[in-house]
Amino acid sequence: MSSPESSEYKGTEAAPHGKARSTEWPLWEIFIRGQHGLSHRHVGSLHAADAEMAIKNARDVYTRRNEGVSIWAVEASAIAASSPEEKGALYEPANDKVYRHPTFFDIPDEVGAM
Amino acid sequence: MYAQMIKSTGKGIKSLDEMDPEERAFQERINAGGKIEPKDWMPDGYRKNLIRQIGQHAHSEIVGQLPEGNWITRAPTLERKAILLAKVQDEAGHGLYLYCAAETLGVTRDQMTRDLLSGKMKYSSIFNYPTLTWADMGAVGWLVDGAAIMNQVPLQRTSYGPYARAMVRICKEESFHQRQGFDIMMKMAKGTEAQRKMAQDALNRFWFPALMMFGPSDKDSVHSAQSMAWKIKMNTNDELRQKFVDETVPQAEYLGLTIPDETLKFNGETGHYDFAEPDWEEFFQVLKGNGPCNTERLAARNKAWDEGRWVREGLLAHAEKKRSRQMAAE
Amino acid sequence: MSTDPKFEFLCRMGDNALVLGHRVSEWCGTAPVLEEDIALANMALDLIGQTQLWLGMAGEVEGAGRDADKLAFHRDVWDFRNVLLVEQPNGDFGQTMMRQFLFDAWHLAQLTALIDSSDKEIAAIAEKSAKEVTYHLERSSDTVIGLGDGTEESHRRMQAALDLLWPYVGEMFLGDDVDAAMKDAGIAPDPAILRAGYDQLVGDTLAAATLTKPEDDFAHRGGKSGARHSEHLGHMLTQMQWLQRAYPDATW
Numbered sequence: 075m076s077s078p079e080s081s082e083y084k085g086t087e088a089a090p091h092g093k094a095r096s097t098e099w100p101l102w103e104i105f106i107r108g109q110h111g112l113s114h115r116h117v118g119s120l121h122a123a124d125a126e127m128a129i130k131n132a133r134d135v136y137t138r139r140n141e142g143v144s145i146w147a148v149e150a151s152a153i154a155a156s157s158p159e160e161k162g163a164l165y166e167p168a169n170d171k172v173y174r175h176p177t178f179f180d181i182p183d184e185v186g187a188m
Numbered sequence: 189m190y191a192q193m194i195k196s197t198g199k200g201i202k203s204l205d206e207m208d209p210e211e212r213a214f215q216e217r218i219n220a221g222g223k224i225e226p227k228d229w230m231p232d233g234y235r236k237n238l239i240r241q242i243g244q245h246a247h248s249e250i251v252g253q254l255p256e257g258n259w260i261t262r263a264p265t266l267e268r269k270a271i272l273l274a275k276v277q278d279e280a281g282h283g284l285y286l287y288c289a290a291e292t293l294g295v296t297r298d299q300m301t302r303d304l305l306s307g308k309m310k311y312s313s314i315f316n317y318p319t320l321t322w323a324d325m326g327a328v329g330w331l332v333d334g335a336a337i338m339n340q341v342p343l344q345r346t347s348y349g350p351y352a353r354a355m356v357r358i359c360k361e362e363s364f365h366q367r368q369g370f371d372i373m374m375k376m377a378k379g380t381e382a383q384r385k386m387a388q389d390a391l392n393r394f395w396f397p398a399l400m401m402f403g404p405s406d407k408d409s410v411h412s413a414q415s416m417a418w419k420i421k422m423n424t425n426d427e428l429r430q431k432f433v434d435e436t437v438p439q440a441e442y443l444g445l446t447i448p449d450e451t452l453k454f455n456g457e458t459g460h461y462d463f464a465e466p467d468w469e470e471f472f473q474v475l476k477g478n479g480p481c482n483t484e485r486l487a488a489r490n491k492a493w494d495e496g497r498w499v500r501e502g503l504l505a506h507a508e509k510k511r512s513r514q515m516a517a518e
Numbered sequence: 519m520s521t522d523p524k525f526e527f528l529c530r531m532g533d534n535a536l537v538l539g540h541r542v543s544e545w546c547g548t549a550p551v552l553e554e555d556i557a558l559a560n561m562a563l564d565l566i567g568q569t570q571l572w573l574g575m576a577g578e579v580e581g582a583g584r585d586a587d588k589l590a591f592h593r594d595v596w597d598f599r600n601v602l603l604v605e606q607p608n609g610d611f612g613q614t615m616m617r618q619f620l621f622d623a624w625h626l627a628q629l630t631a632l633i634d635s636s637d638k639e640i641a642a643i644a645e646k647s648a649k650e651v652t653y654h655l656e657r658s659s660d661t662v663i664g665l666g667d668g669t670e671e672s673h674r675r676m677q678a679a680l681d682l683l684w685p686y687v688g689e690m691f692l693g694d695d696v697d698a699a700m701k702d703a704g705i706a707p708d709p710a711i712l713r714a715g716y717d718q719l720v721g722d723t724l725a726a727a728t729l730t731k732p733e734d735d736f737a738h739r740g741g742k743s744g745a746r747h748s749e750h751l752g753h754m755l756t757q758m759q760w761l762q763r764a765y766p767d768a769t770w
Binding site for chain 2: 536540543544546547548549550551552553554555556559560562563566567569570586587590591610611612661663664665667668669671672673675757758760761762765767768769770
Binding site: 097098099101118119120121123124127135155 | 281284285288291297298497500501503504507511
């Protein structure tokens with residue numbers, strides 16, 4: 075059977091890693107320090123119009139507003155990221171997109187290595 | 189599943205010998221169980237497929253808020269209201285995590301949203317079915333979330349790092365979703381005659397649409413091989429569907445409800461249940477836009493997006509004003 | 519009215535949270551941006567939780583075997599004791615956030631005062647709720663400022679929302695026999711004493727939002743006494759209470 079209509083995604087390739095349109099809020103990387111004295115850890119990303127809103131959104135999205143945590147919000151475009159080790163053989167598709175860098179989601183301890 | 193009809197772009201799978209050195213290194217890394225991270229080299233097809241798959245998954249979470257959101261204002265107790273609201277909120281959160289994962293591949297959330305709203309990108313067929321009674325909140329949690337979990341648990345091991353990590357967080361948060369659905373079903377199935385009738389009716393309406401969530405039969409699913417080689421698809425459609433049926437049938441028996449499939453019976457030889465295929469013609473019609481609620485769902489998303497524009501613009505304009513005032517003061 | 523003033527008072531607190539929580543929950547899945555959708559749901563969840571506490575206590579004080587659910591789902595319009603402000607429809611997002619801000623500013627002042635209540639149970643509920651509402655107010659005032667001082671369109675919409683809702687502000691500060699009894703018992707403050715602080719806070723926020731407070735201080739009344747709710751509440755109840763009313767024998 076031939077495949078039914080699937081979602082073509084031509085826009086992605088055509089727009090070279092598209093610039094956010096002016097109405098899209100910037101992307102922020104969120105770092106949270108829990109209560110156990112460990113350093114801030116990256117927990118994820120979100121969109122916000124400015125830093126204050128990023129911190130508030132982080133409380134709502136990533137902590138469900140637990141008290142006693144400290145939140146850092148860093149605009150994704152302000153992060154400098156290292157390139158992967160095997161850079162000899164690999165081309166770099168994303169130097170202009172530092173927001174691609176962050177490791178995204180914290181792995182809960184109980185999940186173990188991943 | 190939440191990304192049911194992902195068309196691979198590759199033309200069959202290349203052997204390692206046929207690959208360029210960089211692609212070979214890439215594939216060997218995946219074969220060895222390694223993760224691909226955003227700045228690593230990756231074949232264009234891998235990137236494109238992932239954007240489609242993660243995007244569809246994200247859209248499914250967002251559109252999936254609507255059928256359950258339909259009952260938040262009618263939830264029968266304060267506790268049920270809070271649980272349902274928390275669950276639908278989780279779906280928004282999961283959509284958010286997934287959009288962020290897709291954004292690491294070089295696409296913006298706005299772009300993906302516009303492609304959802306125009307109908308260019310899809311979401312799971314299941315959310316085009318209506319929720320007509322309170323028992324549907326039970327059936328959706330029990331069957332739809334149950335089916336979703338089958339797919340999402342293995343995806344925690346998918347090859348793309350940000351996607352895998354999003355799935356870990358999602359699976360962790362979602363553990364209560366199926367249980368709350370089953371809990372509603374238990375109350376309904378063991379309740380009054382009217383409640384029992386609602387429960388059976390919900391099962392009747394959601395059984396086959398839930399089976400469709402896993403996508404077409406393997407024999408008709410020509411694009412899985414590449415996705416499985418790339419480990420962005422971890423099991424075949426039929427494997428997961430069988431697993432779902434095997435787990436769900438005893439649960440229905442416990443509830444005293446009848447699965448609407450007269451052919452359903454346990455096969456002692458295979459150790460699995462034999463069951464009827466869903467109506468694939470209906471499935472393809474739903475994907476094409478002819479499901480019972482396609483029009484409403486897309487209209488609701490479009491309305492929310494259009495009516496929210498002034499808010500997004502307003503808050504952004506304020507942030508810019510604040511920034512320039514700060515700069516002027518310095 | 520012969521009912522126990524303490525029961526009345528607890529219903530007022532509980533119904534405000536119930537009705538506003540319900541209104542905010544209507545946004546679920548349709549907010550202007552995902553992050554807001556999640557934040558609104560958190561706020562609604564806080565308010566539903568507060569409802570359970572206030573109405574749960576109201577049921578105990580009444581001693582007639584009604585629990586929070588019974589009170590929420592089996593009373594008719596005239597028995598509801600929420601202020602008119604919170605039952606107003608959501609309107610656009612700006613109207614929702616303006617309503618939230620105008621209520622939060624009163625709510626936090628009220629809860630803060632209740633922390634010193636002579637009734638320990640009330641004080642405990644107030645203390646827990648005040649933490650949540652402190653955040654609600656932070657968020658709603660930021661949004662009012664951001665949208666008031668945003669684009670021309672957002673400013674216009676926020677001014678319209680303020681003009682529409684301002685006549686519902688006064689009711690929160692009007693005292694009656696129930697309030698007098700609560701004040702005498704040291705349970706709750708005289709509503710009027712909260713007004714000055716409220717005006718200060720609201721004035722500062724509206725100034726930062728470049729919005730103009732309406733000059734007319736006319737106040738609609740009838741919500742907290744239950745004497746005359748708006749038409750909107752009845753429609754809300756037909757939806758909220760429908761299952762419980764249609765299937766009174768069922769447990770859920």
